Amino acid sequence: MTNFWSKLSIKQKLAITAWFFLAVPLVFYVTIRFYPTFEAFYVSTLKWNLLGVKKAIGLKNYVKIFADEDFWLVLWNTTKYALVGVPISMIIAFVIAYWLNEIKFGHNLIRAMYFIPFLTTAVAMAWVWRWFYQPLPIGYFNILLSWIGIPQQPFLKSVTQGLYSIMAPAVWAGLGFQIVIFIAGIRAIPRSYFEAAEIDGAGRWQILREITLPAMKPTIIFLTVISTIGFLRIFDQVYTMTADSAGGPLNSTKPLVLMIYEFAFDEFKIGRASALTVILFLILLMVSLMQLWLMRKHK
Amino acid sequence: MNDFNATMARLERAQPGKVILWTLLFIGGVIMITPIIFMVSTSFKTGQEVYELSIIPQKPTLENYIFILQESKFMRWMLNSLWVATFSTASVLFFDSLVGYTLAKFDFRGRQIVFVAILSTLMIPTEMLIIPWYMMSRSFGWIDTYWGIAFPGLMTGFGTFLMRQFFMNLPDELIEAARIDGWSEFAIWSRIAMPLVIPALSALAIFHFLGNWTAFLWPLIVINDLDLYTIPVGIASFNGEFQMDWEVVMTASCLATLPTLLVFLVLQKFIIRGIMLAGLKG
Numbered sequence: 001m002t003n004f005w006s007k008l009s010i011k012q013k014l015a016i017t018a019w020f021f022l023a024v025p026l027v028f029y030v031t032i033r034f035y036p037t038f039e040a041f042y043v044s045t046l047k048w049n050l051l052g053v054k055k056a057i058g059l060k061n062y063v064k065i066f067a068d069e070d071f072w073l074v075l076w077n078t079t080k081y082a083l084v085g086v087p088i089s090m091i092i093a094f095v096i097a098y099w100l101n102e103i104k105f106g107h108n109l110i111r112a113m114y115f116i117p118f119l120t121t122a123v124a125m126a127w128v129w130r131w132f133y134q135p136l137p138i139g140y141f142n143i144l145l146s147w148i149g150i151p152q153q154p155f156l157k158s159v160t161q162g163l164y165s166i167m168a169p170a171v172w173a174g175l176g177f178q179i180v181i182f183i184a185g186i187r188a189i190p191r192s193y194f195e196a197a198e199i200d201g202a203g204r205w206q207i208l209r210e211i212t213l214p215a216m217k218p219t220i221i222f223l224t225v226i227s228t229i230g231f232l233r234i235f236d237q238v239y240t241m242t243a244d245s246a247g248g249p250l251n252s253t254k255p256l257v258l259m260i261y262e263f264a265f266d267e268f269k270i271g272r273a274s275a276l277t278v279i280l281f282l283i284l285l286m287v288s289l290m291q292l293w294l295m296r297k298h299k
Numbered sequence: 300m301n302d303f304n305a306t307m308a309r310l311e312r313a314q315p316g317k318v319i320l321w322t323l324l325f326i327g328g329v330i331m332i333t334p335i336i337f338m339v340s341t342s343f344k345t346g347q348e349v350y351e352l353s354i355i356p357q358k359p360t361l362e363n364y365i366f367i368l369q370e371s372k373f374m375r376w377m378l379n380s381l382w383v384a385t386f387s388t389a390s391v392l393f394f395d396s397l398v399g400y401t402l403a404k405f406d407f408r409g410r411q412i413v414f415v416a417i418l419s420t421l422m423i424p425t426e427m428l429i430i431p432w433y434m435m436s437r438s439f440g441w442i443d444t445y446w447g448i449a450f451p452g453l454m455t456g457f458g459t460f461l462m463r464q465f466f467m468n469l470p471d472e473l474i475e476a477a478r479i480d481g482w483s484e485f486a487i488w489s490r491i492a493m494p495l496v497i498p499a500l501s502a503l504a505i506f507h508f509l510g511n512w513t514a515f516l517w518p519l520i521v522i523n524d525l526d527l528y529t530i531p532v533g534i535a536s537f538n539g540e541f542q543m544d545w546e547v548v549m550t551a552s553c554l555a556t557l558p559t560l561l562v563f564l565v566l567q568k569f570i571i572r573g574i575m576l577a578g579l580k581g
Contacts, residue, residue: 015407017484022413025398028454033420036431043430050434096327099320106321112567113328116335119559121513123531124552128334131545137350138545140337172331177574184575233424236515240535257426257516264430265520277427284424 044274061275097182115176126240185219363550384511399462502573
């Protein structure tokens with residue numbers, strides 16, 4: 001053995017060491033990542049309740065999903081979480097980051113106040129928000145509204161307000177992360193750009209529009225994609241805030257992941273649930289590919 | 300950076316709006332932490348006082364904490380969460396940096412394929428894997444075990460990618476010199492390369508630990524045994540049990556949130572820098 005080892009060139013020895021280091025991780029990635037991915041595709045073509053016989057039914061699960069009115073409602077809900085949540089959170093985060101970056105006195109304190117919600121557990125904070133949304137005399141939001149003479153609002157119990165009431169804590173919790181990344185992005189801009197603009201007599205707005213924002217395009221794309229994917233995968237908040245009837249009232253707040261959870265673990269329609277996960281995968285893949293495309297265009 | 304701040308400070312000084320700006324940002328910050336303040340304050344209130352908007356309880360009480368710790372398995376859940384998150388984070392720190400280092404500093408055939416394969420796992424959402432993981436856990440008896448909660452997250456494509464980026468910046472001469480001195484490859488990685496990427500390691504540790512501490516979907520699926528709940532699953536289960544005792548529920552939420560907040564307050568600078576690092580590299 002030692003003889004064999006000593007005969008090898010340095011390059012060969014290094015290659016063997018490399019594969020030795022990679023051995024356990026490769027087993028992990030093959031068994032816990034790649035194999036399950038293929039299995040998800042395979043199971044999506046089965047009719048199966050986890051215990052009984054597996055029955056191959058081709059693409060019927062997908063046909064059933066597309067014929068299901070609830071699926072389109074859920075898909076629309078999921079889209080709304082992203083389409084409304086992402087721009088709102090990005091704009092608020094950018095405005096705060098832009099101004100916070102210029103403040104030196106108490107900078108860390110103020111930044112901490114915006115950042116702390118990011119560290120909370122969604123499930124724990126869901127209780128706090130649920131409490132705030134309660135009707136009078138319990139809910140703080142309704143108490144505040146009553147002070148300024150606005151009638152009581154149903155919030156979580158409403159078909160129209162429910163989704164946005166759940167979105168609010170999600171936006172709230174993600175804001176701190178977005179602000180920190182935005183500040184990092186602003187600070188990464190070479191200061192000579194600003195100095196040059198200042199010498200040319202450019203005003204604040206002009207600097208923001210013509211220098212800061214274009215230079216931050218990669219940061220903006222990165223955050224948009226991360227937040228979009230986050231909102232498209234929303235689950236914790238919905239599951240815990242609507243616990244009386246998950247995704248209710250009348251499915252008006254139900255996102256894709258909750259539908260997957262219910263198909264798989266309440267109704268044991270494993271095939272149908274897997275098909276839904278494949279659909280979610282394709283949607284997220286499109287978002288990621290769009291990022292790559294935008295980044296390339298940027299360069 | 301300092302010059303940039305100085306320039307901006309000069310701009311600021313010319314404008315009287317700075318105090319107003321500061322005040323607005325401060326008010327915004329207060330609004331941000333209001334839910335947390337009410338959560339903490341309510342946890343010290345008695346049942347009668349819950350519906351009052353006052354922040355300082357009139358008759359502060361520890362009863363809610365005593366109740367939670369005695370009547371529920373909260374301490375047990377806390378230890379479960381802590382153990383799983385620690386184990387998983389240790390594994391990620393070890394393997395992600397080992398793989399990242401190997402991909403950055405070893406030249407061997409197949410390196411590119413391995414890298415692209417691991418990177419491609421970033422495209423696969425967890426939700427797609429949970430059903431196969433659940434089937435796997437059922438056939439191997441991993442349901443209701445710590446291993447069952449932890450196994451999907453023992454290595455991550457994100458961490459590997461992050462660590463590779465950092466190891467690539469290390470000069471090759473450093474490694475060559477150690478090789479000539481007769482160091483083993485493992486020792487070069489663990490004793491020379493690793494100490495040089497501690498900022499990246501701490502960023503990865505914080506991200507992964509926090510992600511595990513707050514993880515909900517997978518533990519909810521793989522754990523049915525009340526004794527093995529993690530904190531989020533335990534808190535979600537309060538729905539049926541203590542339904543309308545808001546002060547009790549707030550106390551539980553408080554206990555779940557405080558550990559991460561305390562860690563943050565102690566390590567604020569470190570954590571923010573870590574997130575900036577990870578965000579910009581990723």
